[in-house]
Amino acid sequence: MTKSKFRLIYDELAQEIQKGNRKANDLLPSENELAETYQASRETIRKALKLLSEHGYIQKVQGKGSIVLDISKIDFPISGLVSFKELADKMGKRARTTVVSIERQRINEFLKEHLQTQESEEVWSVVRVREIDQEKIILDKDFLRAEIVPSLTKEVCEQSIYAYLEKELGLVVSFAKKEITVEEPTEEDLKLLDLEGYSTIVVVKSHVYLDDARLFQYTESRHRPDKFRFVDFARRVR
Incomplete structure (x- = not known):
């Protein structure tokens, strides 16, 4: 064509x-x-x-x-809940998602603490690499309670999990508590991302809730440090 x-x-x-x-x-x-x-x-x-x-x-x-515009850095809102798909839609062919793995597994102690669930529960573990301008610069690791999200496919994860939850399952993703840290890259980071020799990585840890205040997702979004500006709007309280 x-x-x-x-x-x-x-x-x-x-x-x-x-x-x-x-x-x-x-x-x-x-x-x-x-x-x-x-x-x-x-x-x-x-x-x-x-x-x-x-x-x-x-x-x-x-x-x-x-x-x-300066395309070397991408604005990522701190306070908003914006999916990568929504960001990618604005960037056209510049952005691409690769699903590294998706599996349903029994919850471990680490996830039990972060998702505040019982030992008998299961979770979906989804690992995705985000590519912008042909560079692999974000590693997203999502863990979702299977009790709330009973099914998940590779096709859904390649597009938008939030769109699937809201449009297909009728759930309302409401708010998140976020923590931003700077850490040394793990072996997984070094293997899956194009880190260009950077010795640190920016990690955004999010606990995400539905509108009924149920905690249903824990996410670690691991960013190459040179590519992102984390932005927010602040108002002084008088």
């Missing part, structure tokens, strides 16, 4: 930004200049720029033009 003209222009500009040929805060050429360069209509150029904006490569600023 032949790609449309605006897709080809998008791909070329996206690659230039990924390779650093167009740097953060640079202005892209005007629509007229791009139209001349690519021998395309302004409408085609607008479609390509719209896709670049949707995938987080540029920000269109009225009166200035299209400004290249």
Whole structure:
């Protein structure tokens, strides 16, 4: 299937930004200049720029033009419950998920403490690697109570577990308690991630609750430190 003209222009500009040929805060050429360069209509150029904006490569600023964004770091909200799929949808082809393993297992002492459950319970253990711009930079380790989530498939885990819980099982994911630490990489981190020689890894540990206050998930999201900004909005209480 032949790609449309605006897709080809998008791909070329996206690659230039990924390779650093167009740097953060640079202005892209005007629509007229791009139209001349690519021998395309302004409408085609607008479609390509719209896709670049949707995938987080540029920000269109009225009166200035299209400004290249810093794609070396990805904003991850601290207070919000945002799935990687929701983040990936904004990034288009830049993001990909690989399911390393999925299994139902008897709870151990470590998970018993984190999920506050009985020894007789079972949990789903899901390990996924998140890839952005062809670099493996996040290792997600999820543990979900099988009593609440009775079935889980590789296909669901490749897409969005939260979307499955909410749309298929009718559950309402409500809030999470999070802890952020900086740790030494484990052998598993070194094996599964492209750590580029980094000697530390940022770990976000989350205890996630449903709207009826049931704790149903414990997650460790392990991030390569150079790729993320953890952001939040703070208001002073008077």
